[in-house]
Amino acid sequence: MEILSFLAHGLTVALTPTNLGLAVFGCVAGTIVGALPGLGPVNGVAILIPLAFTLGLDPASALILLACVYYGTMYGGRISSIMLNIPGDEPAMMTCLDGYPMARKGKAAEALAISAVASFVGATLSTIGLTLFAPLLVKVAIHFGPAEYFALYVLAFATIGGVTGANPAKTLMAAAFGLALGTVGLDPVSGTARYTFGIFHLFDGFHPIVAIVGLFAISEILVYLEHAHGTHPGAVAVHRAYARLSDLAKAGGAMVRGSLIGFVSGVLPGAGASLGSFLAYAMEKRVSDKQGSFGHGDPRGVAAPEAGNNAAAGGALIPMLSLGVPGSGTTAVLLALLISLNITPGPLLFQKQPDVVWGLIASLYIANVVLLLLNVPLVGLFTRLLTLPMWLLLPTVVMVSFVGVYSINHSTFDLLVMVGFGVLGYLLRKLDIPLVPIVLGLLLGAEMENNYRRALSISGGDASILFDSTIAVSLYAATAALLAIAVVSAIRRHRRR
Amino acid sequence: MSDRLTGLLIAALAIWYGWTANNFEEGFGDPVGPSAFPKLLAVPMGLFALYLVIRPDADPDWPRGNPLIRQGVMLAALVVYPLILEPLGFPLATALAIFIMAVLLRGTRRAAGVAAVAISLGLFVTFDQILGLHLPMLPSLQ
Numbered sequence: 001m002e003i004l005s006f007l008a009h010g011l012t013v014a015l016t017p018t019n020l021g022l023a024v025f026g027c028v029a030g031t032i033v034g035a036l037p038g039l040g041p042v043n044g045v046a047i048l049i050p051l052a053f054t055l056g057l058d059p060a061s062a063l064i065l066l067a068c069v070y071y072g073t074m075y076g077g078r079i080s081s082i083m084l085n086i087p088g089d090e091p092a093m094m095t096c097l098d099g100y101p102m103a104r105k106g107k108a109a110e111a112l113a114i115s116a117v118a119s120f121v122g123a124t125l126s127t128i129g130l131t132l133f134a135p136l137l138v139k140v141a142i143h144f145g146p147a148e149y150f151a152l153y154v155l156a157f158a159t160i161g162g163v164t165g166a167n168p169a170k171t172l173m174a175a176a177f178g179l180a181l182g183t184v185g186l187d188p189v190s191g192t193a194r195y196t197f198g199i200f201h202l203f204d205g206f207h208p209i210v211a212i213v214g215l216f217a218i219s220e221i222l223v224y225l226e227h228a229h230g231t232h233p234g235a236v237a238v239h240r241a242y243a244r245l246s247d248l249a250k251a252g253g254a255m256v257r258g259s260l261i262g263f264v265s266g267v268l269p270g271a272g273a274s275l276g277s278f279l280a281y282a283m284e285k286r287v288s289d290k291q292g293s294f295g296h297g298d299p300r301g302v303a304a305p306e307a308g309n310n311a312a313a314g315g316a317l318i319p320m321l322s323l324g325v326p327g328s329g330t331t332a333v334l335l336a337l338l339i340s341l342n343i344t345p346g347p348l349l350f351q352k353q354p355d356v357v358w359g360l361i362a363s364l365y366i367a368n369v370v371l372l373l374l375n376v377p378l379v380g381l382f383t384r385l386l387t388l389p390m391w392l393l394l395p396t397v398v399m400v401s402f403v404g405v406y407s408i409n410h411s412t413f414d415l416l417v418m419v420g421f422g423v424l425g426y427l428l429r430k431l432d433i434p435l436v437p438i439v440l441g442l443l444l445g446a447e448m449e450n451n452y453r454r455a456l457s458i459s460g461g462d463a464s465i466l467f468d469s470t471i472a473v474s475l476y477a478a479t480a481a482l483l484a485i486a487v488v489s490a491i492r493r494h495r496r497r
Numbered sequence: 498m499s500d501r502l503t504g505l506l507i508a509a510l511a512i513w514y515g516w517t518a519n520n521f522e523e524g525f526g527d528p529v530g531p532s533a534f535p536k537l538l539a540v541p542m543g544l545f546a547l548y549l550v551i552r553p554d555a556d557p558d559w560p561r562g563n564p565l566i567r568q569g570v571m572l573a574a575l576v577v578y579p580l581i582l583e584p585l586g587f588p589l590a591t592a593l594a595i596f597i598m599a600v601l602l603r604g605t606r607r608a609a610g611v612a613a614v615a616i617s618l619g620l621f622v623t624f625d626q627i628l629g630l631h632l633p634m635l636p637s638l639q
Contacts, residue, residue, distance in 0.1 A: 051628075054624065054628045054629075054630045055628060167554060169545045169548045169549060169552070170545075170549065170554075172541065172545050173507060173541075173542060173545035173546055173548075173549065176511075176538050176541045176542035176545065177507065177510075177542060179538050180511075180514055180535065180538050180539075180542060183534065183535050183538070187521070187531040189531065190521075190522065190523070190530065190531045192521045192522055192531045194518075194521060194531060194535070195514070195517065218575065221571060221598070222568050222571065222572070224602075225560075225564055225567045225568050225571055225601065225602070226560045226564045226568070227564070389604065390602055391598075391599045391600075391602035391603055391604030391608075391609065391612075392599065392604065392612055394598065394602055395594070395595045395598035395599050395602070395612075395613075395616070396595075396616055398575075398594075398598065399591055399594065399595060399616065399617070399620055400620070402578065402579075402582075402591075403620060403624050403630070403632070406582070406632070407624070407630045410631070412579040412580070412582055412583060413579075415578070415579035415582070416576065416579050419572075419575045419576055419579070422575065423572065430499075430557045430559065431499060431500065431503055431557060432554060432557070433503075448534075449534040452529070452533075452534055452537075453529040453533070453534070456528060456529045456533075457528050457529060460528055461528040461529065
């Protein structure tokens with residue numbers, strides 16, 4: 001009941017004309033970004049963060065805008081999967097498997113409608129989960145001291161690659177590298193300049209948003225140039241998505257199952273939406289594929305992964321909001337936004353700034369309704385966007401990134417740092433070294449060090465305080481177990497090759 | 498080979514990173530100090546990097562020939578843009594950058610030119626005039 005009154009309060013925040021307008025704008029922008037191949041959710045949210053600064057939005061509004069962009073990208077990703085067989089973003093990969101065959105059979109409208117409804121079911125169920133479980137996790141997290149937080153960060157970094165990560169050694173090296181980047185700048189406790197080479201601009205450290213836009217958006221254009229092939233193949237014209245109710249009902253079970261799996265994989269650290277849609281598809285295939293119709297345009301094969309990736313998006317917000325530890329790349333970018341606005345996520349956020357948290361959660365419910373409306377009757381507008389040539393699109397994206405990053409400090413030095421991160425991002429992507437741990441390290445490094453130092457100053461320098469509480473020890477045990485699973489599965493993959 | 502080289506580079510970086518931390522001044526009455534955390538990080542960073550040297554993955558396909566040249570020109574444009582942004586002003590610098598990028602991405606010159614002018618003016622109006630973010634104008638008009 002308590003939750004309902006919080007939610008009612010959140011609705012009063014979300015339903016102000018400004019916030020409602022921002023939510024609708026965010027949904028449209030997110031769907032566009034999601035639909036365009038090559039612009040994933042991380043890029044979309046990162047590029048639009050500077051816009052939130054430029055507009056001078058208050059924290060609640062800024063977070064509402066970007067969370068709606070985030071949900072929108074999850075809806076939009078499926079459009080190009082279905083129409084072009086090119087996933088609009090990584091989590092929409094599984095939707096290609098049955099979505100594109102459906103479109104080739106002339107059932108594009110059905111595929112779009114079923115996947116829109118599946119997205120709605122997944123996102124709404126996981127938003128309900130977020131509403132129920134985030135406050136519970138906050139109640140646990142309130143007992144965390146510095147030692148427990150340090151253990152939690154160790155858990156987050158050790159498991160960021162999850163079970164899907166390519167090479168655990170590369171993931172962990174990337175995490176340490178990211179944390180090291182986070183130490184650049186003036187040490188907040190002693191005022192010592194660390195790794196700044198005396199460059200004045202580096203005294204504040206690397207701005208996380210400058211780094212994120214560089215790593216993801218700028219590296220994208222270098223990746224694209226490697227196999228530049230001009231325009232996309234023409235998409236089929238679809239003006240409206242429609243499906244018979246009986247078709248939707250047939251896919252209902254797939255939607256619910258996909259949502260549950262997606263939600264769980266969203267909450268787990270380091271799993272995220274891609275794993276959510278993958279597991280949802282694999283599971284649905286096992287449960288329902290009796291005639292071998294999966295992969296040849298089975299509507300359930302569209303419904304399950306779409307419900308899965310949208311549910312994972314909502315689930316990933318839980319650890320980000322209640323612990324301050326994001327579980328995916330996009331939630332890491334949202335965390336960067338919060339930190340830039342001087343807001344520390346975590347249990348205290350729920351107590352001190354209920355407007356921000358509950359306004360956000362309420363606006364996610366609204367975003368889902370808006371997105372369903374956008375993606376069923378108006379989907380024709382978005383499909384037409386797919387015919388935009390890349391030579392027009394990518395330079396625009398790059399320039400918007402430049403303007404956005406410039407707006408943070410009005411510094412051309414930041415632009416050069418961004419390009420530097422772009423080259424780094426390109427090289428790391430070629431080498432299969434994941435970027436998300438680097439971003440997380442850069443973002444969370446200060447807080448992790450802070451907790452480490454606070455714990456040790458409580459004990460007067462005795463490191464055993466780090467292993468002193470049951471919570472900390474169980475977090476380390478969980479870390480060890482998850483690492484063992486990751487290593488074993490990596491070895492198995494290696495042997496199979 | 499690529500992984501080995503990366504591993505060696507990062508291992509060297511980790512050694513330098515941990516070593517430099519020794520020189521940080523300890524704060525007064527601060528039992529941990531600014532050097533403890535970097536030293537703690539240097540160990541796993543170096544060890545995982547060395548692991549890459551011993552057990553590298555297969556090499557990626559590095560670009561060569563025409564794509565490599567395109568990437569080089571693109572990178573040059575990306576580096577030059579921040580340097581000319583303030584001297585030339587936003588509309589001009591941006592139009593130039595968009596033109597080069599669009600041609601690199603195989604847009605025709607005429608279409609790229611039109612798009613460059615339209616997009617740079619559009620961005621200028623949106624961000625400077627409407628959103629009130631002060632972008633550098635033409636130098637003569639400042």
